[in-house]
Amino acid sequence: HETRPAADMIAGIDEMLSKGISFSLYMTHGGTNWGHWAGANSPGFAPDVTSYDYDAPISESGQTTPKYHELRKTLAKYTGGKKLPAIPSLIKPIAIPEFKFTQVAPLFNNLPDPKTDRNIRTMEEYNQGFGSILYRTTLPELKQATMLTVNDPHDFAQVFINGSFIGCLDRRNGEKNIQLPPCKRGSQLDILVEAMGRINFGRAIKDFKGITGNVTITEHRDGRDFVCDLKNWQVFNITDEYSTYKSMEFTEADTTQKNAQGRLAPGVYRAVFNLKRTGDTFLNFSTWGKGLVYVNGHPMGRIWEIGPQQTLYMPGCWLKKGENEVLVFDILGPRQLKSEGLRTPLLDQLLLPKPPTHRKEGQTLDLTGEKPVLSAQFEPGNGWQEATFKTPVTGRYVCLEAIDAINGGQTASIAELYLLDNNGQRLSREPWTVFYADSEDMKKSNCSADKVFDLQESTYWKTAKNIDFPHHIVIDLGNTQTVTGLQYLPRMESDVPGAIKNYRIYVSENPFKL
Structure with a gap:
């Protein structure tokens, strides 16, 4: 779930308006990837969750947020004294009491x-x-x-x-x-x-x-x-069609038949609940495995126990007075056959046994005996920088060793990184994976090392606080390549936080020692 503090957003907008600069706010209003059509980012395959709430001033379900009211105060300073229009009345979400899934169509019995x-x-x-x-x-x-x-x-x-x-x-x-x-x-x-x-x-x-x-x-x-x-x-x-799941043969769900992982069988599970009045709500699937949800025949979204999204936005216009049907196709199998409608969404609950970092416990990069193909300095400031090697080198694994930061701090950060081929052109980054990164800030933000090749200049790799230099990132190119140089983009902020100063580049045909 992408988030950004209101103070940071307001400061940027206030500065632009004070200088007569036009801007477009992305996003003003969050949204939803209906129809199970949410896509994925790449390189570094990263599937999108159903919610596109985006921590926007107007939420996914159309609610105004504290960020919205702060933005409104700022915009009011630049209206030439004109009064802002009234805020439209909001649709208040409803709560739906917990309901049970009582029927199942086991997948392997319904192929x-x-x-x-x-x-x-x-x-x-x-x-x-x-x-x-x-x-x-x-x-x-x-x-x-x-x-x-x-x-x-x-x-x-x-x-x-x-x-x-x-x-x-x-x-x-x-x-x-x-x-x-x-x-x-x-x-x-x-x-x-x-x-x-x-x-x-x-x-x-x-x-x-x-x-x-x-x-x-x-x-x-x-x-x-x-x-x-x-x-x-x-x-x-x-x-993935409602008719596929609806036509399966359902039987009474037996909650005692769990496997060694504590899950019920993969398959389609069915529940009904009754409403006296309809309204927007957020259906909670935090006890389920991985799969797809239909409500009254509408494809609501994808679910996965790891999160960070645990609820699906359910517009009240798709609910009915009286009986409502929920079908869940769970390919892993649920742990509990229940759901409920919440008044507020759960969008920030990433439930992983450990942070998804690229350094396993006990690993430390050992560059003993390795010779850098380049030792140099990056320049201060924003924008792309390019460095070339004295001679072309061949290898599959590339290590960037950040020795210190321009601002003298402990943090290293890279927005984007390219390597150049024998003709000075950018190598394709599709097959790239991160082999190792000594540190990644994953506690409150998604600053993993694969952000250096995700085609998005606004995202970045950042090392965690209070971890001393040097910092290392090792990229597996996927196959052997001839490399002649690199292009580096620091973060886009004016103070360029985490900008690297002195660095070394190593290239090897074989994995570096860990």
Whole structure:
């Protein structure tokens, strides 16, 4: 959930108006990604939540906020004495008491008729635009633990053997490999893949869903690796349409049948609740897993237990006096079969076991024996800066070591970073991932290291407070490249916080030691 303090917004607007500068406020009024059509940012695949509230002065549901009233006071200074118009009356949200989901259509009991294919194909090749897709085949005998590789899951895959859950592969984290246990010949392999939103902009906008390449197993025998490309698939297209879920066979939900993760089975769950009067509300799905929600046939949005969004905005015009129906397609399985309507949304509850940083516990970058290809200084001030190496270098891993800051502080920050190829042109950043970052400020803001290549100059990597220099970020280019230089953009604020002064660049074919 993007947020910005009111004082920062007001200060900028006040300064611009005092100098006669025009401006456009993004966003004035928050919104909602209806229809399960929320997209994703890239590079660094980052799916958007349903809410586009954006911490705007007028909220997603049309409510005025404290920020709105501060903005109104500021604008009033520049009206030439004219009185501002009255604030329109607001629609007051309603609360809906907790209600239970009493019916379920288990996913694996309600699969559509399959298609058959020797090779893997994407969703689009089956004329499917949204939803989930299940790939099924049989395995050879696995006498020992074996590595399964999915190239590539777009966007969230779950792996099952003979109906038993093995694990997940999350595109956001670049996950492609999972270990399979020993199993008998003919065991059923299922890979359930959910599309989490197509990329909104940039070169990666051509974003196919499902499995985009192939699936292999790698066995280690007699000191050698043997790779088997799995073939002969059954494919089940689970299209994201109300009719898909409504037509499934429902039975009474049994809340006692939970798996080892404390979840009920993946599937479609149904509830009804009654209203005497309608109104805007926020349906709470904090006890659910991951999936999609329909209310009275309307696609309300996507849910995921990790958040940060835990509620979905429910406009009162889509509710009815009397009985209302809720269908939830949960691909992970809920922990509790309940929901309720709240008067205020829950948009800032990121529920992860640990912050999503690019430094694992105990890791420290070791550059012993590494020679920098460039040691230099960045200039003070805003705007792009470019530096070239004395000679081209070849490698897959690039480390930027920030030695100190221009303002003498402890924090390092980068808005955008490009590397240059043998012709001095920018390398594509689509395959880039962050291999390591010594520090990322993730407590109150989303300043992860992948912000240096997310195509958005307003976002940035920032190190946490009270962490001394030097600071390091290591980027995996995805494959070996020839690099001749870099382009660096510091933060856009006038005081350029976190601007780096002295720095070194290292390039290596192999991962740096951690």
